[in-house]
Amino acid sequence: MVSTDSGQVKITARGLSLFYGSFHALKSVDLDVQSRTITAIIGPSGCGKSTLLRTFNRMNDMVPGFRLDGEVRLDGQDIYGPQMSVSVLRKRVGMVFQKPNPFPFSIRDNVLFGPRAHGVTDRAYLEHILEQSLRGSGLWDDGGFDLDTPAQDLPLGAQQQLCIARLLAVEPEVILLDEPCSALDPYSTLHIEDLMRQLSEAYTIVIVTHNMQQAARASDRAVFMLLGSMVEEGPTGRLFTEPHDERTAEYIMGRFG
Amino acid sequence: MIPDQPSRRPRLNPEKVHVAAVVALWTTAGVTLAVLAAIIVFILVHGLPMLTPEFLLAQPESMGRAGGIFPTIVGTLALTAVALAIATPLGVGTAIYLNEYSRGGRAAAAIRFGVDCLAGVPSIIFGLFGFIFFVIYLKMGWSVLSGGLTLAVMVLPTIMRTAEEALRAVPASYRQVSFATGATTWQTVTRVVLPVALPGTVTGIVLSIGRCVGETAAVIFTAGTALRLPLSIFSPTRTMAVHFYILAREGLSMPHAYGTAAVLVITILLVNTIANAIMLRFRAGVT
Numbered sequence: 001m002v003s004t005d006s007g008q009v010k011i012t013a014r015g016l017s018l019f020y021g022s023f024h025a026l027k028s029v030d031l032d033v034q035s036r037t038i039t040a041i042i043g044p045s046g047c048g049k050s051t052l053l054r055t056f057n058r059m060n061d062m063v064p065g066f067r068l069d070g071e072v073r074l075d076g077q078d079i080y081g082p083q084m085s086v087s088v089l090r091k092r093v094g095m096v097f098q099k100p101n102p103f104p105f106s107i108r109d110n111v112l113f114g115p116r117a118h119g120v121t122d123r124a125y126l127e128h129i130l131e132q133s134l135r136g137s138g139l140w141d142d143g144g145f146d147l148d149t150p151a152q153d154l155p156l157g158a159q160q161q162l163c164i165a166r167l168l169a170v171e172p173e174v175i176l177l178d179e180p181c182s183a184l185d186p187y188s189t190l191h192i193e194d195l196m197r198q199l200s201e202a203y204t205i206v207i208v209t210h211n212m213q214q215a216a217r218a219s220d221r222a223v224f225m226l227l228g229s230m231v232e233e234g235p236t237g238r239l240f241t242e243p244h245d246e247r248t249a250e251y252i253m254g255r256f257g
Numbered sequence: 258m259i260p261d262q263p264s265r266r267p268r269l270n271p272e273k274v275h276v277a278a279v280v281a282l283w284t285t286a287g288v289t290l291a292v293l294a295a296i297i298v299f300i301l302v303h304g305l306p307m308l309t310p311e312f313l314l315a316q317p318e319s320m321g322r323a324g325g326i327f328p329t330i331v332g333t334l335a336l337t338a339v340a341l342a343i344a345t346p347l348g349v350g351t352a353i354y355l356n357e358y359s360r361g362g363r364a365a366a367a368i369r370f371g372v373d374c375l376a377g378v379p380s381i382i383f384g385l386f387g388f389i390f391f392v393i394y395l396k397m398g399w400s401v402l403s404g405g406l407t408l409a410v411m412v413l414p415t416i417m418r419t420a421e422e423a424l425r426a427v428p429a430s431y432r433q434v435s436f437a438t439g440a441t442t443w444q445t446v447t448r449v450v451l452p453v454a455l456p457g458t459v460t461g462i463v464l465s466i467g468r469c470v471g472e473t474a475a476v477i478f479t480a481g482t483a484l485r486l487p488l489s490i491f492s493p494t495r496t497m498a499v500h501f502y503i504l505a506r507e508g509l510s511m512p513h514a515y516g517t518a519a520v521l522v523i524t525i526l527l528v529n530t531i532a533n534a535i536m537l538r539f540r541a542g543v544t
Contacts (some may be wrong), residue, residue: 059437113440117448118439
């Protein structure tokens with residue numbers, strides 16, 4: 001795949017406000033997420049960074065008291081609009097969670113869960129997806145292991161790679177990662193960051209992290225959130241060296257958060 | 258001012274307390290095991306001499322004083338099968354609805370409350386209800402169907418509650434991943450939640466089998482005490498437990514009563530063993 005559309009806008013949020021009951025979790029966020037780049041969302045705990053991430057695949061919808069103003073568009077299409085099927089949206093915008101959470105099934109059944117749920121039954125094609133996804137997540141090369149072994153027997157880092165493979169298997173366009181390395185050791189963390197770099201050639205990646213070094217190392221663009229508002233957005237190098245906003249400067253210098 | 262060091266009361270030696278606790282707990286476990294073993298051994302010692310192929314496969318003669326118990330074995334199996342065929346889908350379905358579809362709410366609370374009340378009702382009350390409602394009002398008469406329906410109502414709370422506990426024990430993260438992959442609620446339930454919750458759910462079903470096989474009061478009122486072989490679900494029948502009760506109560510034949518009890522006990526042991534074996538196999542496959 002040639003990244004011809006790199007730099008184009010994949011997701012746009014305009015005037016995005018989100019409420020859980022009376023709690024105002026996101027306050028009028030305007031953001032463009034660029035295609036085939038890694039965008040990091042940083043900020044102190046409770047600033048709304050995970051909430052923002054979860055608006056992109058509508059994982060907040062089920063929270064009681066959820067209400068949303070403004071709009072979020074994926075390739076120009078309103079993802080909260082009536083034409084958008086949540087199932088199709090989540091196939092296009094996949095998510096990796098904080099704690100590696102493979103199902104208590106075999107490696108094979110984990111990876112093929114998504115394709116099967118979306119109606120793929122052809123055996124040869126499923127085998128093809130299985131190999132491609134495991135290759136894509138870097139597990140195939142590490143491999144040599146039996147694909148029928150229980151996924152939860154893998155080391156934690158490999159479990160997270162398996163979760164990424166499970167995601168790649170549904171052929172998404174956007175990958176959302178919600179603090180994917182916070183449960184991992186430094187070596188596995190580095191591994192996942194390398195993987196993100198490779199994946200960004202073909203996928204749009206948005207990562208939430210409270211690890212500033214990780215954001216600085218592994219992202220192309222960075223977004224700084226504070227108390228539900230987006231304070232600043234820009235190329236990672238610039239945001240970390242010459243922040244435009246006083247609050248960004250204080251946060252990245254470690255004065256709070 | 259620094260207070261004086263309070264005088265220490267002489268304490269028990271923690272090592273000795275530990276040893277005493279181990280001995281006490283070991284004794285409780287031992288007594289429990291001994292009681293169970295005593296009952297089973299007592300019944301088998303009295304009942305096993307009766308167990309011949311003829312006893313298992315022949316018709317009873319002269320009210321059960323002689324002959325076999327074949328119709329009561331068939332009756333027990335038929336009644337249990339009907340009860341579970343009705344109670345399992347109802348109970349598991351309700352549990353899935355409450356845990357996976359409804360978002361709490363008053364209806365869910367009302368259903369749970371009703372089911373919990375049902376669980377505390379003595380079986381004789383279910384028998385009277387079954388007699389009045391199924392046997393008389395719905396004109397089903399004393400039959401496998403009436404008895405099975407009554408037992409279904411009786412074990413429904415067990416099946417529903419154990420299924421619900423099993424579903425609730427499935428980590429929320431599995432559901433989240435499944436939804437995040439674009440799976441629907443139904444796909445999430447059938448492909449992730451139910452397989453993970455199956456061992457717990459089956460435990461409830463096995464417990465219910467035990468209750469159906471061992472029930473007397475509710476069965477006498479609804480399935481009758483007929484000693485003929487039941488040929489359809491509309492035939493009256495007598496279960497092993499009822500047969501044992503009548504043989505012992507009427508003083509017809511204690512050896513035959515013990516023989517029946519032995520078959521009952523062995524049946525329940527078998528059901529539990531098979532269920533455990535299936536479960537182990539299943540767990541090896543899934544986890």
